[in-house]
Amino acid sequence: MARFLCALLILGTFAILPSFTQAQDRETKVRDDRKLxxxxxxxxxxxxxxxxxxxxxxxxxxxxxxxxxxxxxxxxxxxxxxxxxxxxxxxxxxxxxxxxxxxxxxxxxxxxxxxxxxxxxxxxxxxxxxxxxxxxxxxxxxxxxxxxxxxxxxxxxxxxxxxxxxxSQQTALAGKRGPDAAFKSPEMFPSLKDRYTDSLDYQGKVVQSCIHCHQVREAQRLVYRSAGKPIPDDLIFPWPGLDVVGIKCDPKTATTISVVNSNSIAAAAGLRPGDRLLTMNSQPLVSVADAQWVLQQT
Structure with missing residues (x-):
């Protein structure tokens, strides 16, 4: 019996080690990034x-x-x-x-x-x-x-x-900024405001004080869910990739098309591999992310 309990204790120790080590690693990464x-x-x-x-x-x-x-x-x-x-x-x-x-x-x-x-x-x-x-x-x-x-x-x-x-591009660039956000900053969301502040706590639990990027999207959805309202499509399917219109860009370029899927919107529009995406919805593009922004707002 004593041997069995000892084995359980050892197993329990090893079971908690990964999460503890992982927490230490996260803490080290965050603090070392600032130190560097x-x-x-x-x-x-x-x-x-x-x-x-x-x-x-x-x-x-x-x-x-x-x-x-x-x-x-x-x-x-x-x-x-x-x-x-x-x-x-x-x-x-x-x-x-x-x-x-x-x-x-x-x-x-x-x-x-x-x-x-x-x-x-x-x-x-x-x-x-x-x-x-x-x-x-x-x-x-x-x-x-x-x-x-x-x-x-x-x-x-x-x-x-x-x-x-x-x-000369201010009018075209104006479209790269969306409407004002319902909440000015993440810590103001109802689901986050009682747990976080507007800065990291480097004097205390710095990792736990951080609002991660994905938490912003979750907080946006919770606003609708908590009110019993339908969640908008752009929050359920955010930032669509260019595959929705049938293209893929070469990652070694900013916006040069490498693949056009047959029977796609892009193919119907006459786009071909080697073409470069210069503008969408009159907005000048500097990357695939810029094109995704246009799709997100469409």
């Missing part, structure tokens, strides 16, 4: 207002990386961006770059992107206008099929070109 970048010469860490001020001073566009640190998805791509991989280094130097590691406190009217992603980029004019978005996904483990550094480099170039002609 808070004094960086190239990244502003978790201070969007400072990034805007610096952009106005230097007359540069802003590149915002929104990253869920503990998530494994996209971590390789994220590392390439953070470490300023040689193919994008000179392009990043033309932006004021800021890294936001949580959704606490973000302006949901401005930062409207696919909240089910753990890595997303937004390009902004120094006045806060949206130039474009970058980052797409077709599944949890398809990082290399969806995003590659060559495609990001081309997207950066297109965003910089838009910045140069910003004055």
């Amino acid at each position: 970048l808070e004094n960086s010469d190239h990244w502003i860490y978790n201070d969007f207002d400072r990034a805007l001020r610096e952009a106005r001073l230097k007359k540069r566009p802003v590149l915002v990386v929104l990253r869920c640190i503990p998530c494994e998805a996209c971590h390789e791509f994220d590392e390439q961006v953070v470490e300023r991989e040689p193919r994008i280094r000179d392009l990043l130097d033309q932006f004021v770059c800021v890294r936001i590691p949580q959704t606490n406190g973000i302006d949901l009217s401005l930062f409207n992107y696919d909240y089910d992603m753990s890595f997303a980029v937004m390009y902004l004019h120094r006045d806060g206008s949206i130039l474009g978005r970058f980052g797409t996904r077709t599944g949890r483990t398809n990082e290399h099929e969806d995003m590659q550094i060559e495609g990001f480099a081309e997207s950066l170039e297109l965003a910089l070109k838009l910045e140069q002609v910003f004055d």
Whole structure:
């Protein structure tokens, strides 16, 4: 009997070790991310207002990386961006770059992107206008099929070109910002307001204080569910991929089509592999994410 109880205790210990270790790992990742970048010469860490001020001073566009640190998805791509991989280094130097590691406190009217992603980029004019978005996904483990550094480099170039002609493109770019959000920031949602604040608690339980990106979408749906109202289609099927119109883009490019499905909307429109998507609904595109934004609003 004693031997049996001892075995149970040992098994119980091993059963709780993975979750405890995982929690430690998440904590380490979050704290190490800040430690690595808070004094960086190239990244502003978790201070969007400072990034805007610096952009106005230097007359540069802003590149915002929104990253869920503990998530494994996209971590390789994220590392390439953070470490300023040689193919994008000179392009990043033309932006004021800021890294936001949580959704606490973000302006949901401005930062409207696919909240089910753990890595997303937004390009902004120094006045806060949206130039474009970058980052797409077709599944949890398809990082290399969806995003590659060559495609990001081309997207950066297109965003910089838009910045140069910003004055003549303001009407077209206005469509890249949606209507004002019902709740200004995530911690204001009824399902989140009693559990989170507008910032991370680095002095305490920092991981538990973080509002993850996917929680924003869940909170949006809960507003309708709690009121007994139908959940809108754009919250049930958010950010449709380009496969809904029958195309796939080459991830080594910004918006160049690699596949057109037969009998699809795209095929009927005459699109072919090798064509590049330049605009949708009059909005200039700098990435697949920009095209998804148009579909999301359609």
